Amino acid sequence: ALAINDRGQATGYSSVPEGFRNRVAFLYSRGHLIDIDGRPTSEERFSEGTGINYRGHIVGNSNHLSGFIWRGKKMQSLNALINPASGWDIRDPQAINDAGQIAANAFRNGVRYAVRLDLIKPHIDAVAPAEHDEEPSVEAPLSPEAAAKRAREEAEGIAKEVVKPV
Numbered sequence: 530a531l532a533i534n535d536r537g538q539a540t541g542y543s544s545v546p547e548g549f550r551n552r553v554a555f556l557y558s559r560g561h562l563i564d565i566d567g568r569p570t571s572e573e574r575f576s577e578g579t580g581i582n583y584r585g586h587i588v589g590n591s592n593h594l595s596g597f598i599w600r601g602k603k604m605q606s607l608n609a610l611i612n613p614a615s616g617w618d619i620r621d622p623q624a625i626n627d628a629g630q631i632a633a634n635a636f637r638n639g640v641r642y643a644v645r646l647d648l649i650k651p652h653i654d655a656v657a658p659a660e661h662d663e664e665p666s667v668e669a670p671l672s673p674e675a676a677a678k679r680a681r682e683e684a685e686g687i688a689k690e691v692v693k694p695v
Contacts, residue, residue: 540578
């Protein structure tokens with residue numbers, strides 16, 4: 530494990546036996562090790578979680594997204610959440626606090642900087658963390674119409690979400 534939050538959840542990476550350089554970012558919570566990488570095991574996967582906050586949101590890096598954030602659904606590239614015209618390349622997030630601020634290393638014009646990323650708008654899936662004695666909940670499968678609506682809402686939320694290096 531590389532990081533732990535106040536709820537005892539941890540993140541880091543776990544080596545997997547298939548292929549060279551295969552290791553995947555994980556969330557350890559309530560005795561369960563959860564692969565958060567999300568890619569098929571047939572692909573070469575190299576990812577690691579480096580920071581976790583009280584909500585269980587994880588930041589880290591991977592060979593396909595560079596710096597990422599995971600908020601319960603899938604890993605998202607931090608570079609996809611910033612204005613591409615800014616010239617920043619967020620490669621190595623190290624930590625995320627309970628306010629959603631991310632400490633990272635980033636490059637701009639070939640120079641490496643330490644940056645703080647502030648999430649301007651809370652994520653659509655941000656929910657209050659479960660209490661320690663609650664069982665994890667599992668959502669029932671959505672109808673095709675409800676799944677399409679959720680996908681549209683998620684895409685709209687991502688389009689409105691901006692990360693601002695400060």
